Amino acid sequence: MERIRFLLSRDDWYHQRGYWVVARILSDAGVEVILGGIQTPEEIVQTAVHEDADIIGYRLMDASPPVVCEILFDELRKRGLEEIPVVVGGIVSEKDEKLIKEMGVKEVFRPFDSFEKIQERVKALVQKTGKRENPKN
Amino acid sequence: MFRKEFVEEIRKARQRYEEEVNQILKRIPDADQEYVTFSGTPVKPLYSPEDIQDIDFLQEVSFPGQYPFTRGVFPAGYLSRGLHIRQVTGFGTAEETNQRWKFLLSKGANALSFVCDDGSGCRADSDDPRVRGMVGAGGVAMDTLYDYETLFDGIDIRKISVHMISYSAYSLACYLAIAESRGIEFKNLRGSMSNVIRNDVECLDIIEYCARNVPLFNAGYLDMRNTREGGCTATQEIAFGTALAMAAADALIERGLKIDDFHHRMTWFVNAGPEIFEEVAKFRAIRKVWAMIFKERYGAKDPRSLMARMHCQIYAPTMTMQQPFNNLIRGTIYALGAVMGGVQSLHVNSFDEALALPTEFSATLSVRTQQIIELETGITKVTDPLGGSYYIEWLTKKLEDEAIEIIDKIQEMGGAFKAWDWMCSEIRNAAMNNQVEFETGQRLLVGVNTLVDEDDIQMRALKVLQENADFDTLYEYSPAFAEKQVARLNKVRSERDPKAVQKAKRRLAEALKVGQNMIPPLMEAVKCGLTRGEFAQVKAEILDMPGGGPYVCSPPAVLA
Numbered sequence: 284m285e286r287i288r289f290l291l292s293r294d295d296w297y298h299q300r301g302y303w304v305v306a307r308i309l310s311d312a313g314v315e316v317i318l319g320g321i322q323t324p325e326e327i328v329q330t331a332v333h334e335d336a337d338i339i340g341y342r343l344m345d346a347s348p349p350v351v352c353e354i355l356f357d358e359l360r361k362r363g364l365e366e367i368p369v370v371v372g373g374i375v376s377e378k379d380e381k382l383i384k385e386m387g388v389k390e391v392f393r394p395f396d397s398f399e400k401i402q403e404r405v406k407a408l409v410q411k412t413g414k415r416e417n418p419k420n
Numbered sequence: 421m422f423r424k425e426f427v428e429e430i431r432k433a434r435q436r437y438e439e440e441v442n443q444i445l446k447r448i449p450d451a452d453q454e455y456v457t458f459s460g461t462p463v464k465p466l467y468s469p470e471d472i473q474d475i476d477f478l479q480e481v482s483f484p485g486q487y488p489f490t491r492g493v494f495p496a497g498y499l500s501r502g503l504h505i506r507q508v509t510g511f512g513t514a515e516e517t518n519q520r521w522k523f524l525l526s527k528g529a530n531a532l533s534f535v536c537d538d539g540s541g542c543r544a545d546s547d548d549p550r551v552r553g554m555v556g557a558g559g560v561a562m563d564t565l566y567d568y569e570t571l572f573d574g575i576d577i578r579k580i581s582v583h584m585i586s587y588s589a590y591s592l593a594c595y596l597a598i599a600e601s602r603g604i605e606f607k608n609l610r611g612s613m614s615n616v617i618r619n620d621v622e623c624l625d626i627i628e629y630c631a632r633n634v635p636l637f638n639a640g641y642l643d644m645r646n647t648r649e650g651g652c653t654a655t656q657e658i659a660f661g662t663a664l665a666m667a668a669a670d671a672l673i674e675r676g677l678k679i680d681d682f683h684h685r686m687t688w689f690v691n692a693g694p695e696i697f698e699e700v701a702k703f704r705a706i707r708k709v710w711a712m713i714f715k716e717r718y719g720a721k722d723p724r725s726l727m728a729r730m731h732c733q734i735y736a737p738t739m740t741m742q743q744p745f746n747n748l749i750r751g752t753i754y755a756l757g758a759v760m761g762g763v764q765s766l767h768v769n770s771f772d773e774a775l776a777l778p779t780e781f782s783a784t785l786s787v788r789t790q791q792i793i794e795l796e797t798g799i800t801k802v803t804d805p806l807g808g809s810y811y812i813e814w815l816t817k818k819l820e821d822e823a824i825e826i827i828d829k830i831q832e833m834g835g836a837f838k839a840w841d842w843m844c845s846e847i848r849n850a851a852m853n854n855q856v857e858f859e860t861g862q863r864l865l866v867g868v869n870t871l872v873d874e875d876d877i878q879m880r881a882l883k884v885l886q887e888n889a890d891f892d893t894l895y896e897y898s899p900a901f902a903e904k905q906v907a908r909l910n911k912v913r914s915e916r917d918p919k920a921v922q923k924a925k926r927r928l929a930e931a932l933k934v935g936q937n938m939i940p941p942l943m944e945a946v947k948c949g950l951t952r953g954e955f956a957q958v959k960a961e962i963l964d965m966p967g968g969g970p971y972v973c974s975p976p977a978v979l980a
Binding site (some may be wrong): 344 | 646896899
């Protein structure tokens with residue numbers, strides 16, 4: 284059974300707690316977490332291709348969400364990869380959440396979202412793409 | 421601490437008390453469950469002189485301003501040196517941040533701090549495609565000396581204490597250039613920066629240069645506050661910070677300096693979380709461990725080298741976006757821990773911490789929190805007000821013992837620079853444990869895992885305020901900041917003498933190549949108009965450092 288491949292990248296290096304905790308929560312649920320580290324949107328897409336990622340997790344701290352998400356989706360489209368689901372984690376205002384969801388972000392995770400919500404949502408999003416046959420475990 | 425016969429009498433009285441209290445507790449459900457503090461220390465429901473009988477008052481507690489400084493570094497505590505109310509500021513360009521500084525000063529803040537938008541100073545210039553969406557977002561955009569001049573406009577650095585949240589020699593070079601232009605001699609220049617201790621030539625160059633030339637500038641920085649945000653415990657905060665300072669001391673002594681040349685300018689950045697008694701004990705233990713280690717193991721003689729001075733910013737992971745006004749209460753409680761623990765300088769997080777950067781409105785409330793503590797409660801009138809509490813003294817000793825154990829383990833691993841990865845994994849394990857406690861409800865957080873309001877009227881109140889106020893009540897990032905900053909950058913580029921920049925760059929590269937201190941040539945270079953991105957580029961090329969993300973060379977990480 285193939286495991287879901289989740290690319291987890293971040294905009295900047297301060298305040299990494301959420302990044303590492305989410306990595307742990309997902310790998311505890313059987314997801315293969317690829318740690319992208321600090322990356323520009325272009326680098327994220329390159330890594331997603333290279334690592335054959337099923338889903339991209341983008342942790343945002345310093346970057347303006349609509350600005351960097353727009354670049355990310357442009358890059359994905361350029362390579363015909365717009366089916367890869369993108370989720371965002373961090374402190375994102377309601378206004379920005381609306382904007383980035385219109386661009387294609389599937390979910391915004393925030394501090395204290397339950398482990399179950401994060402695990403289930405990621406699995407459900409990948410299942411929808413049908414890329415991995417049975418992403419259980 | 422007490423006579424044997426006295427302790428024996430206490431023991432008997434305690435047994436009588438316990439018989440009585442156990443009768444009561446038997447009838448209360450779950451009362452026999454052990455309470456474990458936020459940082460993982462199991463505590464009893466009561467402490468008495470028995471628990472501190474082995475502590476020697478004169479040796480271990482003593483008086484403020486006296487070794488081992490458990491009760492404070494200054495003899496008169498806040499009576500001689502009032503609390504520095506220092507709120508982190510940084511957004512947009514230097515103009516916006518300068519205005520916010522002046523606003524905060526007008527509200528009675530008496531110290532300043534700015535945070536750069538680049539985290540480390542190894543980032544590209546504001547017009548580089550790698551930093552799109554980040555210019556002036558998480559801090560103020562500071563590309564050139566011109567930005568520093570704008571930021572410091574109307575700010576008298578002789579009179580007001582300024583901290584730079586930047587690890588970069590670039591920021592120091594600009595600060596020195598400003599001091600020079602204002603005729604301030606380096607030997608009289610004060611200030612501080614977040615030169616976090618890491619195994620990096622830039623970090624050591626800054627400390628060495630200041631030790632030799634700018635002796636009152638706080639050049640070394642133990643950023644345990646953000647390590648704590650990353651999830652570590654209070655004990656690890658003490659141990660990792662001390663161990664990092666030991667690693668820096670070893671490296672600087674190897675450069676030919678003596679411990680008393682530089683160590684008195686090492687400062688702490690600490691956290692203050694929800695468990696306020698544990699935090700008070702932690703601040704006391706930091707001071708004690710610091711004094712003991714550097715006296716006994718490093719032979720420091722200058723009393724200033726033994727004084728752990730601290731700037732504190734309260735804990736943010738428990739500042740919730742749910743019921744946001746509750747954060748005003750949390751902020752007040754956490755700040756009480758910091759002030760009762762005797763920190764020198766304080767930032768209180770704004771109530772909108774989990775929503776956005778602070779506005780003038782929310783930042784003012786953070787300043788007012790500190791002013792109310794200082795002016796209305798009397799807490800600052802008595803130094804180390806919790807000293808002598810059986811619980812606090814017991815907990816101080818416990819944290820101290822545990823921290824020393826961790827420090828010794830790190831030393832066995834070859835010191836903090838070699839133990840870096842181990843420390844990071846310890847921090848992440850602690851973060852996960854903490855998160856699991858909240859997830860399972862083992863540890864409570866109002867509005868999040870208990871007392872959740874389906875209809876969050878506090879959030880509704882904030883929105884009503886946003887819609888009706890004629891002032892900002894929720895900060896929004898403006899993409900116009902980037903345009904404005906790029907214009908500022910281009911102005912410098914077009915006005916500078918390219919030949920002079922090239923020459924200064926070559927000198928800087930040469931110094932880096934042969935291992936000479938980078939500060940003097942960098943200072944000359946910033947005066948010629950060298951930008952932060954160009955500095956990062958030179959450093960990356962000569963020192964062969966990899967880049968990534970928005971960074972030109974790899975960022976020197978805070979332990980997290």
